Amino acid sequence: MSSLAILILTKNEEDNVVDVVENAKKCTDEVLIIDSGSTDKTAELAKEHGAKVCFRAWTDDFAAQRNFALEQTDADWVLYLDADERLNDELIGDIQRIIADGKMNTQYAITRKSVAFGVTFNHGVLDPDHVRRMFPRTTVTWVNKVHEHPECDLPDKRLKGYIEHHTYRDWHEWEEKLCLYTTIWAEDAYKRGKRTSMPGILMHSIGGFFKMFVLRKGFLDGGIGSYLCCTHFFYTMLKYLKLHELQRKGE
Numbered sequence: 001m002s003s004l005a006i007l008i009l010t011k012n013e014e015d016n017v018v019d020v021v022e023n024a025k026k027c028t029d030e031v032l033i034i035d036s037g038s039t040d041k042t043a044e045l046a047k048e049h050g051a052k053v054c055f056r057a058w059t060d061d062f063a064a065q066r067n068f069a070l071e072q073t074d075a076d077w078v079l080y081l082d083a084d085e086r087l088n089d090e091l092i093g094d095i096q097r098i099i100a101d102g103k104m105n106t107q108y109a110i111t112r113k114s115v116a117f118g119v120t121f122n123h124g125v126l127d128p129d130h131v132r133r134m135f136p137r138t139t140v141t142w143v144n145k146v147h148e149h150p151e152c153d154l155p156d157k158r159l160k161g162y163i164e165h166h167t168y169r170d171w172h173e174w175e176e177k178l179c180l181y182t183t184i185w186a187e188d189a190y191k192r193g194k195r196t197s198m199p200g201i202l203m204h205s206i207g208g209f210f211k212m213f214v215l216r217k218g219f220l221d222g223g224i225g226s227y228l229c230c231t232h233f234f235y236t237m238l239k240y241l242k243l244h245e246l247q248r249k250g251e
Contacts, residue, residue: 001099001100001102002076002077002099002102002104003028003030003075003076003077003099004027004028004030004075004076004077004078004079004095004099005028005030005031005032005073005075005077005078005079005137006024006027006028006030006031006032006078006079006080006081007032007034007066007069007070007072007073007078007079007080007081008020008021008024008031008032008033008034008051008080008081008082008083009034009036009062009065009066009069009082009083010033010034010035010036010038010042010046010083011035011036011037011038011042011058012038012039012040012042013038013040013042013083013084014038014040014041014042014045016083016084016166017033017042017045017046017049017051017083018045018046018049019086020081020082020083020084020085020086021033021046021049021050021051022049023086023087024051024081024087025049025050026087026092027079027087027092027095027096027099028075028099029050030052030073030075031050031051031052032051032052032054032069032072032073033046033051033052033053033054034054034055034056034065034066034068034069034072035053035054035055035056036055036056036057036058036065037055037057037058043055052072054068054069054072056068060145060146060184060187061145062142062144062145062146062148063142063143063144063145063148064142064145066080066142066148066150067141067142070137070140073137074137075137076104076136076137077098077099077104077134077135077136077137078134078135078137078140079095079133079134080133080134081133081163082165084165084166084167085112085163085164085165085166086163086164086166087161087163088161088162088163088164089161090160090161090162091110091159091160091161091162091163092161093160093161094159094160094161095134095159098134098159104136105136105154105155106154106155106156106157107132107134107135107136107139107140107150107152107154107155107156107157108132108133108134108135108156108157108158108159109130109131109132109133109156109157109158109159110130110131110132110133110134110158110159110161110162110163111128111129111130111158111159111161111162111163112128112129112130112131112162112163112164112165113128113162113163113164113165114126114127114128114165114167115164115165115166115167116166116167116168116169116174117168117169117170117171117224119221119224121221121225121228122220122221123216123217123218123219123220123221123225124212124213124216124217124218124219124220124221124225124226124228124229125212125216125218125225125228125229125231125232126167126221126225126228127216127218128162130158131163132149132150132152132156133163134159135150135152135154136154139152139153139154140152144188145184145187145188146181146184146185146188147185174231178231178234178235178238181235181239182235182238182239182242183242185239185242185243186239186240186242186243186245186246187242187246189239189243190243190246190247190250194243195243195247196240196243196244196247197244198244200240201237201240201241201244202237204236204237204240205233205234205236205237205240206233207236208232208233208235208236209229209230209232209233209236212228212229212232213226213229
């Protein structure tokens with residue numbers, strides 16, 4: 001039987017950390033918290049509930065945090081879980097089956113359903129997605145500072161069940177993440193040589209709204225779904241405006 005470590009990135013997650021650790025412990029005894037400098041009780045609570053806590057200073061780089069986590073365990077398998085995510089019972093059972101099987105020739109994707117503002121979303125900005133999260137430890141590397149993704153050459157399959165993603169609890173949290181993600185995206189895009197123009201900003205923003213409202217059918221989630229499509233217009237506009245500002249200052 002192979003071994004599994006569940007890796008969780010945190011910063012000031014005292015409201016989530018107990019639930020996510022207890023949820024992860026249904027799959028494995030090795031739950032590893034990678035904390036980037038919490039000033040609340042995140043680390044203390046995690047340790048009290050049986051998790052191992054490691055610290056890495058935040059460098060505006062999600063991939064670096066995830067790669068650091070790989071170095072803190074020698075488990076055969078790793079599964080990445082965010083602090084606001086929970087594995088449902090069907091998914092837990094399928095993970096346990098794979099670990100018991102012992103074969104390590106596949107990477108696994110998981111369906112993720114978003115819950116925000118008290119609503120479960122099925123379309124638009126927060127429509128269910130499929131995220132690659134479970135890998136033989138030595139086969140994966142993460143890239144990109146924000147919207148990071150794993151690189152693994154193994155064939156992929158999808159696990160049964162799903163992750164319930166408890167994203168934005170309120171509009172204040174949404175605003176905080178908007179500012180953080182757009183800044184990180186713009187800085188990373190600028191360093192990679194990406195450039196834009198004022199007409200380009202408008203076209204990207206309109207395209208972002210069209211994709212979410214029409215192609216992903218965000219209107220089917222009612223008023224809140226339609227409103228989130230409008231906020232995606234603003235999100236797209238803001239990240240390109242920040243990129244444009246960086247390139248103007250760099251001229």
